[in-house]
Amino acid sequence: MxxxxxxxxxxxxxxxxxxxxxxxxxxxxxxxxxxxxxxxxxxxxxxxxxxxxxxxxxxxxxxxxxxxxxxxxxxxxxxxxxxxxxYLNYSEDVLIDIKDVPTYESKEIIFLTTGNHGEPINCLTEIAEGTHDDIKLLPGDTVLFSSIAIHGSENLFSKTMNLLEEQGANIIFQDIHATGHAxxxxxxxxxxxxxxxxxxxxxxxxxxGKNIISDRTKMGKNGVVIIETCFGASSGRLVAPTRITTRGFVNTKLSTDILPGLEDAVKSEIARLIAQGVTGNKFDSLVQKAAEKYIINECDQRPLVIVLTNEIVL
Missing domain, CATH: 3.60.15.10 (Ribonuclease Z/Hydroxyacylglutathione hydrolase-like)
Incomplete structure (x- = not known):
């Protein structure tokens, strides 16, 4: 602007x-x-x-x-x-519901889609990645690009084209682009x-905020480890075993080697903090750091570690 x-x-x-x-x-x-x-x-x-x-x-x-x-x-x-x-002047009889596409031959169908610059949230990228719910490419299908790569989108544009070609699409774009800018x-x-x-x-x-973007990026790259503890509100003591859940972190084989040691490291840190009377955010932060340190030392990975501390009234 x-x-x-x-x-x-x-x-x-x-x-x-x-x-x-x-x-x-x-x-x-x-x-x-x-x-x-x-x-x-x-x-x-x-x-x-x-x-x-x-x-x-x-x-x-x-x-x-x-x-x-x-x-x-x-x-x-x-x-x-x-x-x-x-947007378009057209005859009503040429439009069909996308759910009716399977009733037609492939040569009878044309899709007008968004995402010609390769933006990750648009339709064409989903088609190229094979994740679109309704549109699946077949070898020999033709994809017409009405645009060219703009500054800053070259990598995404090329990635989308490569994915389309890997699915056997015939891509046409160099001779049909008309600029929309002065x-x-x-x-x-x-x-x-x-x-x-x-x-x-x-x-x-x-x-x-930046923290949210950072957390999402870390989860996407390295997965997440969730550590849940449950304390009695009046006693300040653990009233249930500490539970560790992972998603997108390590495969089943590696988790057999990593998780038992992680559980021991977390339990040891929790016992130390309870003995010292540490509670609240400081407790969560120190448990998180202990888990992160163990994971880095054992497998050189940096998942997002979340500590959830619950208090119940008995």
């Missing part, structure tokens, strides 16, 4: 959303942080939309109530923002300031 500054006015250019990179698991999209504009709302005169691509208009529904300023653009772009545009000489350079991004996760807007 570039900003154009006048003496007593600010004009915002575009307000788009971006797709999350591979190192932000669980994030649906990100939008500009408009706190600066809210703080200077008396100077903000409006938002000018250059065109209707999602990375230029997609954040409008999320921020317009906070800013409450005029939005300027061509009729097509405004129609896209208002979700009142008919040429370099058609746009003037404008001054802008750097704005932060706001991450969107489902219905949560802006409540996803």
């Amino acid at each position: 570039p900003l154009y500054f006048g003496k007593h006015a600010i004009i915002a250019i575009d307000c788009g959303m971006s797709f999350p990179p591979h190192n932000m698991p669980g994030i649906d999209t990100s939008i500009p942080d408009v706190d600066y504009l809210i703080e200077n709302s008396d100077k903000l005169k409006g938002i000018v939309l250059t065109h209707g691509h999602e990375d230029h208009i997609g954040a409008i529904p999320y921020i317009i109530e906070s800013l409450n300023v005029p939005i300027y653009g061509t009729p097509l772009t405004i129609a896209l923002v208002e979700k009142k545009l008919n 040429c370099i000489d058609e746009l003037k350079l404008i001054d802008h300031i750097s704005l932060k991004e706001v991450l969107i996760d489902g219905l949560g807007i802006g409540n996803i």
Whole structure:
């Protein structure tokens, strides 16, 4: 979201959303942080939309109530923002429900899908990975790309194409791309300031911190180890055996070697902390560190370790 500054006015250019990179698991999209504009709302005169691509208009529904300023653009772009545009002129008899696809021959079916830049959350990537619920490629199927790799998406774009080719698809993209952006000489350079991004996760807007992303990344790469303890509320003593559960950490064979020793290390640390009267967050933190140290020493892995301490009234 570039900003154009006048003496007593600010004009915002575009307000788009971006797709999350591979190192932000669980994030649906990100939008500009408009706190600066809210703080200077008396100077903000409006938002000018250059065109209707999602990375230029997609954040409008999320921020317009906070800013409450005029939005300027061509009729097509405004129609896209208002979700009142008919995208294609077509005959109703050429559209079918996706559940009816198996009743047709493959040569009779054309799918229009999203994700032509290889974004990990879109339809084409799921098709390429073979994880889409309804669309499965067959050897010899043709995939038409209406786009080329844009800056920053080259790796994802190439990965998607490679996966499609591995499934035997015939890929066509070099000769059919038409740019959706103005040429370099058609746009003037404008001054802008750097704005932060706001991450969107489902219905949560802006409540996803670095710690959450870090935890998701660690779980995705190394799995998770959950340590559960149960204390009597009045006695402060263990009233049930400590339980350790793992997911995505080690295979069954390796767990036979690792888990007994991990259980011993955790139990030993818990006994030490109980003897010293350590409770609360400090207790959880020290048990977590003891487990992490053992796992690193034994198998050089770094799963996310979570300690759950429960208190019950007997």
